[in-house]
Amino acid sequence: MLTPRDIQIIASFAHYYTLTRAQINRLHFPDDEDGRITRKRLQVLLEARLIQRTHMQVVNPSQGMPAPVYFPTREGCAFLAQETGDDRYLRACCYAPNWQSLYHWVEVAETHWLLDQSAKQCDGVSVVEWYGEWSVVNADERLPEKRYRLYTRFNDKLVCVPDAAFLVEKSGHRKVFYLEQDRDTTKNADRVAAQKHAGYAKLAELKGHLRHFPAATLGDFTVLMIAPTVRRRDALRKASAEKAGAALWKFASQMDLSAVTFLTGNVWQSCEGEVTPLLRTVGGSAT
Numbered sequence: 001m002l003t004p005r006d007i008q009i010i011a012s013f014a015h016y017y018t019l020t021r022a023q024i025n026r027l028h029f030p031d032d033e034d035g036r037i038t039r040k041r042l043q044v045l046l047e048a049r050l051i052q053r054t055h056m057q058v059v060n061p062s063q064g065m066p067a068p069v070y071f072p073t074r075e076g077c078a079f080l081a082q083e084t085g086d087d088r089y090l091r092a093c094c095y096a097p098n099w100q101s102l103y104h105w106v107e108v109a110e111t112h113w114l115l116d117q118s119a120k121q122c123d124g125v126s127v128v129e130w131y132g133e134w135s136v137v138n139a140d141e142r143l144p145e146k147r148y149r150l151y152t153r154f155n156d157k158l159v160c161v162p163d164a165a166f167l168v169e170k171s172g173h174r175k176v177f178y179l180e181q182d183r184d185t186t187k188n189a190d191r192v193a194a195q196k197h198a199g200y201a202k203l204a205e206l207k208g209h210l211r212h213f214p215a216a217t218l219g220d221f222t223v224l225m226i227a228p229t230v231r232r233r234d235a236l237r238k239a240s241a242e243k244a245g246a247a248l249w250k251f252a253s254q255m256d257l258s259a260v261t262f263l264t265g266n267v268w269q270s271c272e273g274e275v276t277p278l279l280r281t282v283g284g285s286a287t
Contacts (some may be wrong), residue, residue, distance in 0.1 A: 002048070006041060010050050010080055011231065013072040014092040016112050017132055018105040020067050045197055050076035054099060069102050071095075093134045100187060107254075108132065108163055108181050111226060112241040115166065117259035122279065125263065126127030128174060130166040152199070160208070162223075167213045168263075170279060176209040176221040177278070183228055183235060189235035193243050196223075200245070201245030222278070224268070225251045233269070250278070 009028055011176060013019060020025075025038045032038050045051045054069045072094050080089040097105050112130060119125045124166055124208040145153040152160040164179040200223050203209065209221040225240075227233035230253045237251040256267040264277045 002044070003041075006045060007080070007083055009041065010045065010072065010076045011084075011089075013051055013070060014077055014080055014089050016109040017093050017134075018069050018071050018097055018102065018109050020069055020106060022067065023106075023109065024070070027113075029072060038171035045076070046070075048075075049073055051081055051255060052096065054097065054102060066097065069097070069106060071097060091136060093136070094133055095134055104163075104181060104183055107183055108179070111179060111181060111257075112164070114257055114259055114262045118264070119168070121259060122170075122263055125168065125170045125279065128167040128169050128215065131212070132164045133161060150212060152203060154199070154202050154206075158198060160201060165209075165212060168279075172217070173264045174213070174215055174217045176213050176216050176218070178209075178221060178223045180225045182225060182232065182280065189232070189239040190235060193239040197240060197243035197245055197249075201243075201249055204245055204248055221248065223249045224278075225249060226254055226257065227251065228254050237269055237271055237273070246271045250276075 005028055006277060007026060012024065012027055016023075021038055021042060024042065025032055025035050029035075029041075042051070042053075046053055050059055050073060051070050052073050054071070072092055074094050077092045077094060080092075081087050109203045115127060115130075118208045119127050129194045131149050133148070133150060136147060138146055141147040144151045145159075150160075150162050154160070162178040163181045166177055166179070167174050168177065178200065182192065184192075204221065207219065210216055210219075225233075225236055227236055233251050233253045237249075240246055240249055240251075247270075251269040251271075252267050252269070256265070258265075261267045263279045266275050266277055268278060269275050
């Protein structure tokens with residue numbers, strides 16, 4: 001028998017895509033100190049084929065040890081649509097993630113969670129929409145630029161493929177943010193910047209963010225680069241300073257981000273090193 005909390009767990013997978021047991025523990029079983037109850041409920045959902053599990057290939061960022069990664073199934077999303085009456089669940093990403101990218105997707109989910117928690121702490125702020133790299137806009141298409149919402153092809157050589165994107169609303173204004181989740185401390189920062197900047201610069205020139213998010217009210221967008229360490233952040237920031245569209249970018253270290261700091265903390269740096277929050281606060285309210 002499924003419980004209301006089981007349905008909430010499946011909804012979390014539809015919302016965040018990939019999650020570890022520790023993340024589900026934190027989201028839905030905060031008092032389950034040894035994780036036994038969490039594992040039991042996940043096993044129930046696995047046996048019902050409402051979620052799926054990968055092999056133990058990824059290092060769990062919360063525990064520092066290899067851990068399986070769970071993700072939603074088509075059956076699970078159809079069940080959510082049935083139980084909630086919300087057909088948007090039918091469009092949730094259910095692709096089996098490549099094991100080589102599991103750590104990356106878990107970190108994107110962690111960023112998504114931090115954003116949600118940060119918005120809850122800001123009066124009048126909401127995350128209106130969130131799309132991942134594999135969010136489908138037309139399941140009948142095979143070309144990625146037609147199948148996936150965020151994949152943008154400008155020509156045979158130039159594309160823009162964000163890790164995720166989201167729309168934040170405050171005081172009637174809606175702004176688009178794109179996410180680049182860096183997890184590699186060894187790959188040359190200049191090479192990373194060269195691969196990323198031209199696509200976003202072209203997207204800004206064509207105001208392509210308004211195609212991704214027609215509900216946006218602002219004519220510009222910001223690209224958020226999250227690096228695993230402070231040194232990696234600074235290397236990426238400096239490598240980006242002379243690239244096209246440098247003014248679009250802000251950089252933060254994962255170690256500086258929390259539910260408190262994500263939206264209103266002085267943790268985001270421009271290419272020139274200027275430190276600002278994503279949202280300013282006036283009298284305790286975000287603006």
